[in-house]
Amino acid sequence: MGYGGYGGNMQQIMKQAQMMQKKLQQAQAELAEAEVVGKAGGGIVEITLKGDKTPVAVSIKPEAVDPDDIEMLEDLLLAALGDAMEQADALHQEKLGPLGGGMF
Numbered sequence: 001m002g003y004g005g006y007g008g009n010m011q012q013i014m015k016q017a018q019m020m021q022k023k024l025q026q027a028q029a030e031l032a033e034a035e036v037v038g039k040a041g042g043g044i045v046e047i048t049l050k051g052d053k054t055p056v057a058v059s060i061k062p063e064a065v066d067p068d069d070i071e072m073l074e075d076l077l078l079a080a081l082g083d084a085m086e087q088a089d090a091l092h093q094e095k096l097g098p099l100g101g102g103m104f
Contacts, residue, residue: 027095028052034091038084045076049084051091 031051038047044064048056064073 024096031092031095034095036084036087036091038080038082038087040076040079040083045073045080047077047080047084049088051088051095053085053088 032054034051035056036049036051038049039045041064044061046057046059048058050056058077060073060077064076066072
């Protein structure tokens with residue numbers, strides 16, 4: 001009786017695994033296309049990332065640039081990056097949820 005009588009179920013399990021793999025690939029493709037924007041200083045500094053955390057763009061408004069206070073700009077950049085990363089993590093969880101298995 002091979003596999004202790006589980007032969008019929010094995011095909012069903014394989015089909016389910018293939019469907020899950022297809023859903024995972026689709027979600028990963030959606031993440032690669034999606035974009036999130038992290039902001040700091042009320043939007044004077046923005047960092048755009050793809051859903052998979054690939055950097056896309058940095059936007060700095062002129063009022064954020066003070067040659068006598070470069071440290072403030074650095075802090076704003078870090079805050080915007082942190083915001084974008086949190087949004088990318090949330091998007092990842094939304095798209096992959098239980099399929100993600102801690103892959104990110």
